[in-house]
Amino acid sequence: MGDSTSSTTGSAGRRTKVGRLIDEYDLVGVGGEMEQRWTAEGDERSSLRDLADYFNRRLLESAMDEAGLQPLAGEVENVYRLLDGEDVSEADRTRATRRLEREGVDIEQLRGEFVTYQAVRTYLKDHRGAEYEQADRDRTEAETENLQRIKGRATTVTESKLEQLRTADEITLGEFRTFVDINVLCEECDAQYGVEELLQRGGCDCPDD
Numbered sequence: 001m002g003d004s005t006s007s008t009t010g011s012a013g014r015r016t017k018v019g020r021l022i023d024e025y026d027l028v029g030v031g032g033e034m035e036q037r038w039t040a041e042g043d044e045r046s047s048l049r050d051l052a053d054y055f056n057r058r059l060l061e062s063a064m065d066e067a068g069l070q071p072l073a074g075e076v077e078n079v080y081r082l083l084d085g086e087d088v089s090e091a092d093r094t095r096a097t098r099r100l101e102r103e104g105v106d107i108e109q110l111r112g113e114f115v116t117y118q119a120v121r122t123y124l125k126d127h128r129g130a131e132y133e134q135a136d137r138d139r140t141e142a143e144t145e146n147l148q149r150i151k152g153r154a155t156t157v158t159e160s161k162l163e164q165l166r167t168a169d170e171i172t173l174g175e176f177r178t179f180v181d182i183n184v185l186c187e188e189c190d191a192q193y194g195v196e197e198l199l200q201r202g203g204c205d206c207p208d209d
Contacts (some may be wrong), residue, residue, distance in 0.1 A: 016119070016122055016123045016126065016127050017115060017119045017122075017123075018031075018055065018115055018119050018120060018122070018123035018127075019031070019123055019127055021055075021059060021113060021115070025058070025059055025062040025063075026062070027058055027059075027062065030055065030058055031123070031127075031128060034046075034051050034054070034055065034120065034123075034124065035124055035128050035130045037051060037054075038051060038124055038130060038132055039130055039131070039132050043145075045132075047117075048117035048118075048120050048121050048124075049117045051117070051120045052115050052116055052117040052119070052120045053080070053084075055115055055120060056080060056084065056114045056115060057076050057077060057080045059110065059113055059114065060076055060079060060080050060083070060110065061076045063105050063106075063110050064076065064079070064100075064103075064105060066105075067100075067103050067104040067105045068103075068104075069103055069105075079096060079100070081160075082095075082096035083096055083097065083107070083111070084114065087157050087160065087161070092164075140199050140202075143199065144196055144199050144200070147182065147195055147196065147199075148196070151180045151182065154180045155178050155179075155180045158178050158180070159176075159178050162176065162178075181194060182194065182195040183195065184198050184204075186204040186205070186206060188204075188206055189204055189205040189206045191204040191205040191206075
Protein backbone atom coordinates (compact mmCIF):
# COMPACT_ATOMS: atom_id res chain seq x y z
CA MET A 1 0.00 0.00 0.00
CA GLY A 2 1.57 3.28 -1.06
CA ASP A 3 1.72 6.56 0.83
CA SER A 4 -0.26 9.28 -0.90
CA THR A 5 -2.41 12.19 0.08
CA SER A 6 -5.15 9.69 1.00
CA SER A 7 -2.96 8.58 3.91
CA THR A 8 -4.11 11.59 5.90
CA THR A 9 -7.40 9.93 6.76
CA GLY A 10 -8.26 6.66 8.40
CA SER A 11 -10.77 4.08 7.32
CA ALA A 12 -13.57 6.17 8.85
CA GLY A 13 -12.35 9.40 7.25
CA ARG A 14 -10.65 10.63 10.41
CA ARG A 15 -7.45 12.61 9.85
CA THR A 16 -4.36 11.00 11.39
CA LYS A 17 -1.29 12.90 12.48
CA VAL A 18 1.18 10.38 11.11
CA GLY A 19 -0.59 10.25 7.75
CA ARG A 20 -0.65 14.04 7.53
CA LEU A 21 3.05 14.28 8.27
CA ILE A 22 3.89 11.60 5.72
CA ASP A 23 2.23 13.79 3.10
CA GLU A 24 3.60 17.12 4.31
CA TYR A 25 7.18 15.85 4.61
CA ASP A 26 6.91 13.71 1.47
CA LEU A 27 7.96 10.56 3.30
CA VAL A 28 7.12 8.19 0.49
CA GLY A 29 7.10 4.53 1.52
CA VAL A 30 7.52 5.16 5.25
CA GLY A 31 4.01 3.99 6.12
CA GLY A 32 4.48 0.66 4.39
CA GLU A 33 7.90 0.22 5.96
CA MET A 34 6.54 0.82 9.46
CA GLU A 35 3.70 -1.62 8.90
CA GLN A 36 6.13 -4.28 7.72
CA ARG A 37 8.42 -3.73 10.69
CA TRP A 38 5.55 -3.79 13.20
CA THR A 39 4.04 -7.02 11.91
CA ALA A 40 7.33 -8.87 11.42
CA GLU A 41 8.30 -11.80 13.62
CA GLY A 42 11.21 -12.31 15.98
CA ASP A 43 14.20 -10.00 15.86
CA GLU A 44 12.88 -8.35 12.69
CA ARG A 45 9.95 -6.79 14.56
CA SER A 46 10.01 -3.19 15.81
CA SER A 47 7.92 -1.99 18.74
CA LEU A 48 5.58 0.98 18.42
CA ARG A 49 7.99 3.06 20.52
CA ASP A 50 10.88 2.15 18.22
CA LEU A 51 8.77 3.08 15.21
CA ALA A 52 7.83 6.43 16.76
CA ASP A 53 11.54 7.22 17.21
CA TYR A 54 12.24 6.07 13.66
CA PHE A 55 9.45 8.26 12.28
CA ASN A 56 10.63 11.28 14.27
CA ARG A 57 14.15 10.81 12.96
CA ARG A 58 12.79 10.82 9.42
CA LEU A 59 10.99 14.11 10.18
CA LEU A 60 14.23 15.56 11.53
CA GLU A 61 16.20 14.34 8.53
CA SER A 62 13.68 15.94 6.17
CA ALA A 63 13.82 19.24 8.07
CA MET A 64 17.64 19.22 8.02
CA ASP A 65 17.65 18.46 4.28
CA GLU A 66 15.19 21.29 3.69
CA ALA A 67 17.55 23.66 5.53
CA GLY A 68 20.43 22.52 3.31
CA LEU A 69 22.35 20.78 6.09
CA GLN A 70 22.92 17.49 4.23
CA PRO A 71 23.49 15.40 7.39
CA LEU A 72 26.24 12.79 7.34
CA ALA A 73 25.72 9.14 8.21
CA GLY A 74 24.72 8.82 11.87
CA GLU A 75 24.29 12.58 12.33
CA VAL A 76 20.48 12.49 12.32
CA GLU A 77 20.44 9.80 15.02
CA ASN A 78 22.85 11.80 17.18
CA VAL A 79 20.95 15.08 16.76
CA TYR A 80 17.65 13.36 17.56
CA ARG A 81 19.18 11.92 20.73
CA LEU A 82 20.37 15.37 21.73
CA LEU A 83 16.91 16.84 21.13
CA ASP A 84 14.80 14.09 22.66
CA GLY A 85 17.01 11.71 24.65
CA GLU A 86 16.48 11.24 28.38
CA ASP A 87 20.22 10.87 29.01
CA VAL A 88 21.14 14.28 27.55
CA SER A 89 22.06 17.30 29.65
CA GLU A 90 20.15 20.54 29.19
CA ALA A 91 23.37 22.25 28.09
CA ASP A 92 23.90 19.73 25.27
CA ARG A 93 20.25 19.96 24.28
CA THR A 94 20.40 23.74 24.16
CA ARG A 95 23.55 23.74 22.03
CA ALA A 96 21.99 21.34 19.54
CA THR A 97 18.80 23.39 19.42
CA ARG A 98 20.60 26.69 18.83
CA ARG A 99 22.80 25.20 16.14
CA LEU A 100 19.78 23.94 14.19
CA GLU A 101 17.95 27.22 14.65
CA ARG A 102 20.94 29.11 13.23
CA GLU A 103 20.75 26.87 10.17
CA GLY A 104 17.09 27.68 9.67
CA VAL A 105 15.37 24.68 11.26
CA ASP A 106 12.22 25.62 13.20
CA ILE A 107 12.83 23.45 16.26
CA GLU A 108 9.69 24.52 18.09
CA GLN A 109 7.52 23.49 15.16
CA LEU A 110 9.50 20.29 14.59
CA ARG A 111 9.16 19.19 18.22
CA GLY A 112 5.44 19.80 17.93
CA GLU A 113 5.37 17.44 14.96
CA PHE A 114 7.15 14.59 16.77
CA VAL A 115 4.77 11.69 17.27
CA THR A 116 4.15 9.28 20.14
CA TYR A 117 3.80 5.54 19.92
CA GLN A 118 0.04 5.99 20.36
CA ALA A 119 -0.08 8.08 17.18
CA VAL A 120 1.86 5.40 15.30
CA ARG A 121 -0.52 2.71 16.57
CA THR A 122 -3.54 4.76 15.48
CA TYR A 123 -2.07 5.20 12.01
CA LEU A 124 -1.11 1.56 11.57
CA LYS A 125 -4.36 0.11 12.90
CA ASP A 126 -6.98 2.66 11.86
CA HIS A 127 -5.58 3.73 8.51
CA ARG A 128 -3.53 0.80 7.27
CA GLY A 129 -5.64 -1.87 8.98
CA ALA A 130 -2.50 -3.54 10.32
CA GLU A 131 -2.66 -6.01 13.18
CA TYR A 132 0.14 -7.71 15.06
CA GLU A 133 -0.77 -11.25 16.00
CA GLN A 134 1.99 -12.69 18.11
CA ALA A 135 2.62 -16.30 17.28
CA ASP A 136 2.48 -18.83 20.08
CA ARG A 137 5.89 -18.89 21.69
CA ASP A 138 7.54 -19.67 24.97
CA ARG A 139 7.17 -16.69 27.31
CA THR A 140 10.58 -17.33 28.84
CA GLU A 141 12.15 -17.00 25.40
CA ALA A 142 10.32 -13.73 24.79
CA GLU A 143 11.39 -12.26 28.15
CA THR A 144 14.99 -13.35 27.52
CA GLU A 145 14.94 -11.28 24.33
CA ASN A 146 13.46 -8.31 26.21
CA LEU A 147 16.22 -8.49 28.83
CA GLN A 148 18.86 -8.67 26.09
CA ARG A 149 17.46 -5.47 24.61
CA ILE A 150 17.57 -3.78 28.03
CA LYS A 151 21.21 -4.78 28.44
CA GLY A 152 21.93 -3.46 24.97
CA ARG A 153 20.38 -0.09 25.79
CA ALA A 154 22.31 0.07 29.08
CA THR A 155 25.53 -0.62 27.20
CA THR A 156 24.80 2.08 24.63
CA VAL A 157 23.98 4.72 27.26
CA THR A 158 27.06 3.85 29.33
CA GLU A 159 29.38 4.06 26.33
CA SER A 160 27.85 7.37 25.26
CA LYS A 161 28.37 8.89 28.72
CA LEU A 162 31.96 7.71 28.90
CA GLU A 163 32.67 9.07 25.41
CA GLN A 164 31.22 12.46 26.41
CA LEU A 165 33.30 12.62 29.58
CA ARG A 166 36.45 11.59 27.74
CA THR A 167 35.87 14.16 24.99
CA ALA A 168 35.38 16.86 27.63
CA ASP A 169 38.66 15.80 29.34
CA GLU A 170 36.73 14.99 32.51
CA ILE A 171 38.22 11.48 32.64
CA THR A 172 41.18 9.65 31.17
CA LEU A 173 40.17 6.56 29.21
CA GLY A 174 41.77 4.68 26.35
CA GLU A 175 39.98 2.43 23.89
CA PHE A 176 37.43 0.53 25.93
CA ARG A 177 34.73 -2.11 25.89
CA THR A 178 31.61 -2.11 28.05
CA PHE A 179 30.10 -5.18 29.69
CA VAL A 180 26.69 -5.24 31.31
CA ASP A 181 25.82 -8.30 33.40
CA ILE A 182 22.66 -8.95 35.40
CA ASN A 183 23.00 -11.60 38.11
CA VAL A 184 20.26 -13.09 40.24
CA LEU A 185 20.87 -14.47 43.75
CA CYS A 186 18.21 -16.69 45.30
CA GLU A 187 18.25 -15.97 49.03
CA GLU A 188 16.68 -19.33 49.84
CA CYS A 189 19.04 -21.76 48.08
CA ASP A 190 22.00 -19.35 47.73
CA ALA A 191 22.28 -20.13 44.03
CA GLN A 192 23.47 -17.28 41.80
CA TYR A 193 23.17 -17.19 38.03
CA GLY A 194 23.29 -14.71 35.22
CA VAL A 195 19.72 -13.82 34.39
CA GLU A 196 19.86 -15.43 30.93
CA GLU A 197 21.34 -18.64 32.31
CA LEU A 198 18.68 -18.65 35.04
CA LEU A 199 15.91 -18.44 32.44
CA GLN A 200 17.50 -21.04 30.17
CA ARG A 201 17.86 -23.59 32.98
CA GLY A 202 14.32 -22.97 34.20
CA GLY A 203 15.10 -21.49 37.62
CA CYS A 204 17.42 -21.76 40.58
CA ASP A 205 18.37 -24.78 42.74
CA CYS A 206 15.29 -24.66 44.94
CA PRO A 207 13.22 -27.87 44.77
CA ASP A 208 10.03 -27.71 42.72
CA ASP A 209 6.87 -27.41 44.77
